[in-house]
Amino acid sequence: xxxLLGVCVCVFSFGIVSAADEPIVPKESAALxxxxxxxxxxxxxxxxxxxxPKKVFRVTDGQIHMTGDDFGYLATEKPYKxxxxxxxxxxxKKTDGGxxxxxxxxxxxxxxxxGSASGTWMASVECQLAQGCVGDLITxxxxxxxxxxxxxxxxxxxxIGKDKKPRWSEGGTKTVFTGRQLxxxxxxxxxxxxxxxxxxxxxxxxxxxxxxxxxxxxxxxxTVIVNGTTVNKAYDVTPAAGKILLQCEGFEVFVRKFExxxxxx
Numbered sequence: 001x002x003x004l005l006g007v008c009v010c011v012f013s014f015g016i017v018s019a020a021d022e023p024i025v026p027k028e029s030a031a032l033x034x035x036x037x038x039x040x041x042x043x044x045x046x047x048x049x050x051x052x053p054k055k056v057f058r059v060t061d062g063q064i065h066m067t068g069d070d071f072g073y074l075a076t077e078k079p080y081k082x083x084x085x086x087x088x089x090x091x092x093k094k095t096d097g098g099x100x101x102x103x104x105x106x107x108x109x110x111x112x113x114x115g116s117a118s119g120t121w122m123a124s125v126e127c128q129l130a131q132g133c134v135g136d137l138i139t140x141x142x143x144x145x146x147x148x149x150x151x152x153x154x155x156x157x158x159x160i161g162k163d164k165k166p167r168w169s170e171g172g173t174k175t176v177f178t179g180r181q182l183x184x185x186x187x188x189x190x191x192x193x194x195x196x197x198x199x200x201x202x203x204x205x206x207x208x209x210x211x212x213x214x215x216x217x218x219x220x221x222x223t224v225i226v227n228g229t230t231v232n233k234a235y236d237v238t239p240a241a242g243k244i245l246l247q248c249e250g251f252e253v254f255v256r257k258f259e260x261x262x263x264x265x
Contacts, residue, residue: 023081023241026262032076032085032244033258035062044114044122045072045248056248064255066104066248068094071120073245075110081241083217084261089129090210092252101131101193102251107140108215108222110243112150116142122245123150125237127215127224128181129247132191134204134211135184135224135231139177153178154222154234163189168232177234184224184231203227210256217241218263 032040036059043057044050047070057074058065064074091102107124116123123142128134139152157172166175167183188199196207203226204211214225220240224232246255 023079025082026260029261041074045070046120066253068250068252073247075243075245079242085215086259088210088212088257089255094252096250103130103249104253105129105247107245109239110245111239112142132199135226137182153238155236156182156234161189
């Protein structure tokens with residue numbers, strides 16, 4: 001058992017062996033972060049690539065500490081499919097110095113080379129963690145080393161809000177997303193994305209407290225749950241497997257739980 005800020009976190013093992021390039025289907029729950037060091041995770045930064053001389057990614061008080069001093073990510077060493085990933089995060093004090101909301105994300109189904117998307121991200125589907133937008137889904141396309149595009153797309157049932165933005169809605173209009181953002185179902189219309197502002201229906205925890213985000217990746221579907229409430233769904237997701245990344249985007253973030261679980265059948 002790991003004791004993090006008074007919270008007990010169980011560390012599990014997989015009990016599964018898989019080829020390095022084959023996505024792992026978890027059979028048991030596992031901690032992707034062991035609470036002590038960053039073993040099992042790899043880093044990528046826009047400025048310094050695989051090197052991290054500034055220690056942008058570190059462990060502080062048993063938590064992953066992303067300082068925000070560069071753009072990049074921590075990634076699992078292995079790709080996964082058919083799983084539920086759980087992330088518990090809170091914002092630190094440091095911002096990017098601007099006036100807009102704190103920003104980070106969980107990148108799902110990371111595919112292709114590191115930095116294949118604009119030299120910063122990996123081709124993936126982002127579960128947005130930005131204030132006011134927690135649970136939005138964004139397709140991030142990248143390129144293979146030979147320059148061919150890594151296709152990333154998803155489909156969802158949506159309604160168009162007063163601000164012309166598409167939001168997930170059961171029974172809505174089937175819509176394919178290849179470069180647009182799919183907003184969570186109760187995103188406030190015309191929300192002003194200013195630092196530390198909140199939408200009237202936001203489900204993430206108040207500043208300084210931990211927010212729990214779960215992404216259920218079942219075949220080619222993704223369901224996003226924020227603090228116990230389902231906020232977004234997509235299907236026909238491509239790719240449907242890959243690495244799982246924690247995004248650093250200029251803001252200080254602490255992660256006390258980064259776990260993967262098998263799907264309930």
